[in-house]
Amino acid sequence: MAKELLKGNIAFAEAAIRAGCEAYFGYPITPQTEALEHMSKRMPELGRVFLQAESEVAAINMVYGAASAGVRVMTSSSSPGVSLMMEGLSYIVGSEVPVVLVDIMRGGPGLGNIAPSQGDYNQIVKGGGHGDYRPIVLAPATVQELIDLTVEAFDLAEKYRYIVVVLADGSMGQIMEPAELPPMKPVRKPEERPAWALTGAKGRDPNVITSIYIDPAVEEEFNLKLKAKQERIEANEVRYKEIALEEAEIAIVAFGTAGRVAQSAVKAAREEGIRVGLLRPISLYPYPYHRVRELASKVKAMLVVEMNGGQMVEDVRLAVEGRVPVHFYGRMGGVVPLPEEVLDEIRKVHSGLAVPA
Amino acid sequence: MAEEKLVESLIYAKPESLYPVGTHYCPGCTHGVAHRLIAEVIDELGVREETIGVAPVGCAVFAYNYFNMDFAEAAHGRAPAMATGIKRVSPDKIVFTYQGDGDLASIGMAEIIHAAARGENITVIFINNANYGMTGGQMAPTTLPGQKTTSSPLGRDVEMHGFPIRVAELLSQLDGAVYVVRRSLHSVANIRKAKKAIRQAFEVQQQGLGFSMVELLSSCPINWGLPPVEALQWIEDHMLPAYPLGDYKVHPAIAKKPTR
Ligand SMILES: Cc1ncc(C[n+]2csc(CCOP(=O)(O)OP(=O)(O)O)c2C)c(N)n1
Ligand code: SF4
Numbered sequence: 084m085a086k087e088l089l090k091g092n093i094a095f096a097e098a099a100i101r102a103g104c105e106a107y108f109g110y111p112i113t114p115q116t117e118a119l120e121h122m123s124k125r126m127p128e129l130g131r132v133f134l135q136a137e138s139e140v141a142a143i144n145m146v147y148g149a150a151s152a153g154v155r156v157m158t159s160s161s162s163p164g165v166s167l168m169m170e171g172l173s174y175i176v177g178s179e180v181p182v183v184l185v186d187i188m189r190g191g192p193g194l195g196n197i198a199p200s201q202g203d204y205n206q207i208v209k210g211g212g213h214g215d216y217r218p219i220v221l222a223p224a225t226v227q228e229l230i231d232l233t234v235e236a237f238d239l240a241e242k243y244r245y246i247v248v249v250l251a252d253g254s255m256g257q258i259m260e261p262a263e264l265p266p267m268k269p270v271r272k273p274e275e276r277p278a279w280a281l282t283g284a285k286g287r288d289p290n291v292i293t294s295i296y297i298d299p300a301v302e303e304e305f306n307l308k309l310k311a312k313q314e315r316i317e318a319n320e321v322r323y324k325e326i327a328l329e330e331a332e333i334a335i336v337a338f339g340t341a342g343r344v345a346q347s348a349v350k351a352a353r354e355e356g357i358r359v360g361l362l363r364p365i366s367l368y369p370y371p372y373h374r375v376r377e378l379a380s381k382v383k384a385m386l387v388v389e390m391n392g393g394q395m396v397e398d399v400r401l402a403v404e405g406r407v408p409v410h411f412y413g414r415m416g417g418v419v420p421l422p423e424e425v426l427d428e429i430r431k432v433h434s435g436l437a438v439p440a
Numbered sequence: 441m442a443e444e445k446l447v448e449s450l451i452y453a454k455p456e457s458l459y460p461v462g463t464h465y466c467p468g469c470t471h472g473v474a475h476r477l478i479a480e481v482i483d484e485l486g487v488r489e490e491t492i493g494v495a496p497v498g499c500a501v502f503a504y505n506y507f508n509m510d511f512a513e514a515a516h517g518r519a520p521a522m523a524t525g526i527k528r529v530s531p532d533k534i535v536f537t538y539q540g541d542g543d544l545a546s547i548g549m550a551e552i553i554h555a556a557a558r559g560e561n562i563t564v565i566f567i568n569n570a571n572y573g574m575t576g577g578q579m580a581p582t583t584l585p586g587q588k589t590t591s592s593p594l595g596r597d598v599e600m601h602g603f604p605i606r607v608a609e610l611l612s613q614l615d616g617a618v619y620v621v622r623r624s625l626h627s628v629a630n631i632r633k634a635k636k637a638i639r640q641a642f643e644v645q646q647q648g649l650g651f652s653m654v655e656l657l658s659s660c661p662i663n664w665g666l667p668p669v670e671a672l673q674w675i676e677d678h679m680l681p682a683y684p685l686g687d688y689k690v691h692p693a694i695a696k697k698p699t700r
Contacts, residue, residue, distance in 0.1 A: 106529050132528045136521070137554040144518035144551070148525025151512050152492070156529070174515050273530075281510040281526060283533050285489040291504045293495075293513035 086261040091226050092117035094262055095159070095185055095249065098230040100125055102237045103268040104183075105154040106132035108145035112164045113197040114253035115187040119159065131270065139164040143171030143184075150180035151292040153280025154271065155237055159185035161253070162203050163194060172246050173212030176309070177294025181240035184218075185233065185249040187256035190417030198417025199253035199340060204394035207248050208367045215306055219247040219316060220367040222338040224324075226260040232365070234265055239320065243312055244279075250367060252390060254340050254419060317369040327353060328360030333432055334378045335361045336399050337388040340419060345388045348425035357433045367395070375402035384432050386410045388425055390418070408435075455479035457488045459508050468668020470625040470658040471499055474567060475506055477635045478538070481642055482509070491534040492526055494519040498540035499573040517548020520555035523562045534645055536563040541582040542572040545605050549581075552611070559616030559650035563641045566607060566653055568622075569660040570679060577663025581605045584682050589663070604682060608655045612688035618650040620689040624657035626675035630685075640694065649691055657683055 126133035136142035296302035342363035457479035497516035504511030519537035578591035623634035641652035661671035
């Protein structure tokens with residue numbers, strides 16, 4: 084399939100359709116709404132389910148229901164809407180049904196604004212709703228990656244019977260770029276729904292989808308099962324990209340749009356002769372701690388760039404364990420840093436290196 | 441010696457749609473009666489293997505331990521949304537929710553109103569026991585004016601807490617709701633009528649007509665602080681005047697058909 088000029092929101096919605104998504108439930112919110120609109124047109128056309136819910140609370144619980152019935156299902160929203168979905172995420176994990184959520188983050192807290200932000204890193208990466216879990220979180224930096232990760236999200240959700248969040252900022256949803264959509268995958272036939280799904284107990288014992296374990300010992304057993312699942316996820320699903328890290332003295336760590344901006348800054352700095360490279364985590368959970376730790380023993384300093392007040396930087400410091408200084412540069416409120424700003428930060432960090440310790 | 445022949449005839453058995461187990465409900469609680477009626481109806485309609493139930497958060501949270509069929513356990517108040525998700529991707533299945541008055545009429549008010557407004561082709565069994573049973577008898581939206589609960593110890597003061605919500609009347613205003621009735625579980629005659637209504641509600645769904653709800657006035661002897669029989673009397677004396685029994689919405693397509 085050839086490349087076409089695609090807007091992020093439309094691209095991930097269409098990618099989900101092609102990945103065999105059978106049902107979409109959502110609620111309008113900028114900067115994500117084009118995805119809902121695309122679904123409202125395309126899903127009925129294909130004989131699939133689209134429903135505009137009365138709220139994000141209802142939307143995620145509809146998703147929960149459809150997932151319990153064994154179909155590929157998704158929703159998408161933006162920060163304030165995702166806050167309302169937290170209860171649902173927790174139930175989804177607690178009853179082990181596969182769900183994909185795309186969160187096109189905007190400025191906050193509160194109603195905030197509709198500009199691109201990475202302010203919800205902690206909310207999503209560090210847990211989601213209540214209870215002891217972390218969602219799988221994938222962070223794209225291009226429309227092509229947004230497409231590919233959305234498709235992958237469905238496979239991962241089913242592989243682990245888990246929630247997968249594609250975490251992107253508003254500019255990822257709004258940007259237009261040439262990208263290639265995957266071929267159309269047919270939706271699952273009703274008779275191919277998984278054995279655990281609620282399909283009517285015909286000729287088998289009833290299936291139950293629940294997240295209640297009233298006996299603490301039994302709940303702990305379930306918690307341990309979830310933990311084991313997360314250990315498998317941590318062992319198998321770490322994803323990141325490296326740019327110009329060979330012989331680097333400084334490593335930038337940045338994800339999503341901030342990673343993309345940092346990449347431009349790295350190029351400019353290399354032209355100035357500064358040996359700087361970029362590690363762009365793609366899976367935010369599981370986080371590439373291991374790779375960051377390896378880098379910490381190779382470089383002299385790290386610089387974390389985020390579109391927030393410093394959230395992922397805590398994970399970097401956790402991995403670095405004080406081996407090298409970890410600097411931070413962030414813009415908030417929906418302001419996207421310019422490559423020149425990041426370049427300035429690189430220069431500052433670089434000049435600091437020149438001074439012998 | 442002529443042998444006497446012992447003739448046995450089965451006059452009572454648990455419906456297949458219920459597991460042969462005891463329940464955790466308090467003695468005299470009519471949740472068990474409601475379960476039994478639903479199970480009998482599902483048996484009679486022969487749809488046990490095509491039915492998916494959605495349990496609430498409330499005393500009936502473990503309904504799936506009693507109903508012998510596929511079941512989901514929803515978040516508090518969200519059963520209508522979860523049922524919507526299930527029904528939309530499995531339109532050929534019979535989907536019902538079972539919800540208390542805190543679940544349905546307080547935290548889940550938005551979900552039930554919109555499921556009804558959409559004409560979601562599901563059946564809702566709504567247990568109105570005028571309080572929050574599971575959490576120890578706090579005030580519910582259905583608690584009567586002056587009724588003492590653990591969170592309205594001096595009696596529900598309408599100046600402070602407002603007025604009870606009559607759910608059947610409310611939902612009957614919505615075009616998508618096609619069968620909305622209120623029945624009671626306080627006497628044998630009323631239980632019989634309740635069963636007929638439950639059957640009608642499931643048949644409405646089978647016919648694809650839209651949203652159906654049966655509100656059942658139900659007892660909570662433990663939290664009302666009454667022995668079981670007096671609790672039934674309390675329904676008659678106090679709840680019936682506030683929550684009149686009746687058919688609040690009956691779609692013409694059903695009205696024509698006589699209920700068996
Ligand atoms: C989000 C959330 N809030 C509060 C609770 C606590 N809670 C559990 S059951 C319940 C009330 C249930 O009452 P009702 O729906 O009337 O059902 P009943 O127990 O009377 O059958 C509450 C408030 C909860 N589980 N989840
Ligand atoms: S608390 Fe009330 S509603 Fe709950 S089981 Fe006991 S009597 Fe029934």
